[in-house]
Amino acid sequence: MSSATTTAPRRTAPTRQDRTPAPALFLTLIAVCSAVTAANIYLAAPLLSLMARDFGSAPSAVAWIASVAQLGYAVGLLFFAPLGDSANRRRLVTVLTLVTAAALGASALAPGVGVLAVAVFVASAATVIPQLLVPLVAERAPADRRARHVAAVVAGLFTGIVGARVLGGLAGQAFGWRWVFAGAALLTLALGLATAAVLPSLRRGTGSFLSGPAALPSVLRSSPDLWRACVRQAGMFGAWSALWTSLALLLTGPAYGLSTATAGLFGLFGLTATAVAPLAGGLVDRFGAARVVRTAYGLAAVSVPLFWLGGHVLAALFAAAVLIHAALVASHVANQTLALTATSTPATANTAYVVASFAGGAGASALAGTAYSHFGWVGVSVVAGVWLMLGWGLSWSRR
Structure with missing residues (x-):
């Protein structure tokens, strides 16, 4: 896997309408918006026990x-x-912001699990704003600093994930899980509209609602680098999701008996990801994506047995949490940078990459929930290990 032979992403010539703030301010606003919108996907994870209690x-x-x-x-x-x-982009981000905020508000008012599931699905489907912004950041970044710019947005994204778990758990314990969703709706509305206001208001070609999905197979077939980035991140994110979405059940269950708020504080270990992202970006710019991904997979492989041991030993759980977050963010920075530079259509390539990643995460999470019900924390650890092996092994099915 080499990024040396990839095609640079298409750049758009500046126009009168294509005006943004100073680069540092623009990158900061995008990172903060990514943090807030990415958090929406993970709001439910630390609140599962409270939801279950509310719904009986x-x-x-x-x-x-x-x-x-x-x-x-x-x-x-x-x-x-x-x-x-x-x-x-400006219009698209505005519409998606409004839909996300409305769906989060509906989640806060949901009378039952079924309605909540539909509202969460709609909110998560619309909160794709970070993945519309990352290709823009990559397009505007200098070639020798592209991974570092992508890493800045990734750091914001993972900060949002940590915030969803930590602040979501604390706020849920103090005010109830419904107020967490209501607060997320207000934050999304404010940051999403603020970001949309500074985006280029420019249509750059023809495209339809179905043209993107239709183009994905040909984009994947034409780029082995993109294929490997997709498969490897699906394996990595699946392993992380299996462990992290089930962790609240372990911590609030018989093994540890923690409150929802205390269990949410465990998410502070995810700040490892925020610290690692800039370092990973610099390493990718210097040594290439392949070496960083190999190292990340090695860290993840070490974390899985530590997570298994953490079912009974809290210190092992601490170490495993740090390792899995470091592995996930390093792999993500490397693989996403590779995906964004693998073709001349960075947004479509990024779609293939993130869809593969989150599909892997959703599949592993679903399987982990079943495994936890039947086999406990050991079953969750096995699911994570299998997902890592599949991600690494299948990535070599195309050369």
Whole structure:
């Protein structure tokens, strides 16, 4: 896997309408918006016990809500993210912001699990704004600093994920899970519209709602680099999702008996990802994506047995959480940078990459929920290990 032979992403010539703030301010705003919108996908994970109590169900009976969120995100990416190669980004981000905020508000008012699942699915499908912004950042970045610019957005994205788990758990314990969704709706509305206001208001080609999905097979066939990035990140993200979406069940269950708020604080270990992202970006710019991905997979392979041991030993769980987040973010920065530079249609390629990643995450999360119900935390650890092996092994099926 080499990024040296890839095609640079298409750049758009500046126009009168294509005006943005200073580069540092623009990148910061995009990173913050990515943090807020990415958090929407993971709001449910730390709140599963509270939801179950409210609806009179067992926690394992509502665990699938976390998988619904990831599946919804993958579906939204499939249809909306490719439009970044052709549509007016400002209008698209505005519409998606409004839909996301409305769906989050509906989640807060949901009378039952079924309605909640539908609202979470719609919110997650519409909250694809970060993946419309990342190709723009890659297009505008200097070639020798592209991975570092992508890493800045990735750092924001993972900060949002950590915030969803930590602040979501604390706020849920203090005010109830419904207020968490209501607050997320307001934040999404504010940051999404602020970001849309500074985006280029420019239509750059022709495209339709179905043109992106239709183009994905040919894009994947034409680029082995993109194929490997997709498959490897699907394996990595699946392993992370299996462990992280089930972790609240372990921490609030008989093994540890923690409250929802205390379990949510465990997500602070995810700040490892925010710290690792800039380092990973610099390493990708210097040594290439392949070496960084290999190292990340090695870290993840070490974390799985530590997670298994963490079912009874808290210190092992701490170490495993740091390793899996470092592995995930390093792999993500490397693979996404490769995907964004693998073809002349970066938004479509990025769609293929993130859809593969989140489809892998949704599948692993769903299987992990079943495994936890039947085999406990050991079953979840096995699912994570299998997903890593599949991701690495299948990536070599095309050369």
